[in-house]
Amino acid sequence: MNLEHLKALVAVIDEGTFEAAADLLRITPSAVSQRIKALEASVGQVLVRRRLPCTATDAGALLLRMARQVQVLEAETSAALGSGSAARAHLPVAVNADSxxxxxxxxxxxAAGWEDSALDLHVEDQGYSSQLLREGEVMGAVTSDPVPVSGCRVELLGSMRYVPVATPALHRRLSASxxxxxxxxxVLKFNTKDxxxxxxxxxxxxRQPPPTHTVPSSQGFLAAVKAGLGWGMIPELQLTDELExxxxxxxxDGAHQDVALYWQAWTLDSDRLNRMTAAVRAAAKERLLPGDAPEANGPSRAGYRRQK
Structure with a gap:
């Protein structure tokens, strides 16, 4: 598998078209097409669905992940040899909005001090985060899924606690003895997955389902609750002095939901990825509840949300 062909595959999927990939690689669209065809011929399978935007087939997704891993190792090797120190390697990571x-x-x-890396964040839900790992779109993901994606390692980060809150006025108006x-x-919800x-x-x-508003923004969700639009489950970490x-x-009193969060990352011996893992682990240890904390109101893993 030619390295230039693999780079062309990454560019086509990332940019969405052969023309945009050509601009990125500074070659002609015809050259990009030839490289993709050569790669497909070498593996005997179609790798790219020619549509707008271009997407990877199942076989293409497998090669895409390998191609990204090769690019990471190539950048680190070049830097170690002193020939690529100025290049910034992309670190694609998936994380939910509340985190x-x-x-x-x-x-x-x-990450602001990592001069050799450029962070590429994908704000996605738990199910799609796992899919992004499978397709090679991201190197690591914050997820509620404890089952490792093939080719990935997983570790428990801790639990994020959510509490049901509302404005005092709304509470008084719709409460009785x-x-x-x-x-x-x-009631507020973040999206259909919430x-x-x-x-x-x-x-x-x-007696009937309550009136429901949708606010698909982590900061906007809190602002809507504070505005009295409805009640909602807010991360304790997001509440500064609102309760006090x-x-x-x-x-x-005492009602809460604890959502267990995990870090999944490629099993790749990469300095950049190992550094990212260490940073995520340290931040989680500092702010999240330790371990898979028990919760008061049902299974936490079903309640992972706030993604888009």
Whole structure:
């Protein structure tokens, strides 16, 4: 497998078209096409679906991951030999939005000092994060899936705690001596994959489904709760002084959801990837709850959310 052919495969999938890949590689679209055809001939399978944008077939995904690994090792070897010290290798990583807004920030601070690397973050949900690893789109991912993707290693980072909160005014307006009127109180969700609120509502005496608003932004979700649009499950790490100041109140004392988070990364002996893993591990140890903490309201892994 020719290294230049593999580079062409990466460029076509990343850029989406043969023309854009040609611009990136500084060759003609015809040359890109010839390299892809030569690579497909060498393995005897179609690797690229010729559409807009171009996508990898199952066979292409396998080669794509290998091609990215080769590029990482090539960049590190060139740097070690003193011939590639100025090149910045891309570090594609998948992370969910709530983590990115809270405990993952120290990782970004460390990455700011990595002069040989450029961080490429993909904000995706748990299921697709695993798919990105399989397809070679990312080298590592923060995920709720404890089962390692083939060719990857996995380690438990800790648990992220979510608590149900609302404004005092909304709480007073839709509460009585019997407690919260869950059927009448508006609820927020992040997207269609967000079921943390639904887990809390399971078992509640609901006459009808509550009014539901969708706010697909981690910061926007908190802002919407503080604005009184509805109640929602907010990461404790995202709450600074809202509970202490009385801007928000817990809807149930002690109620929470603990979401176990894992780090999955390629089993590749790469200095850059090992450094990224160490930074993620250190940040998680500093901010997340230790271990797979037990939760109060149902299985945590089903509640992983806040992705897009």
């Amino acid at each position: 990115l807004a809270t405990w993952f920030v120290p990782v970004l601070q460390q 019997g407690g919260v009127d869950w059927a009448a109180m508006p 079921n943390l609120q639904q887990q809390l509502l399971t078992g509640k005496p609901l 100041s009385g801007a928000l109140v817990r809807l149930e």
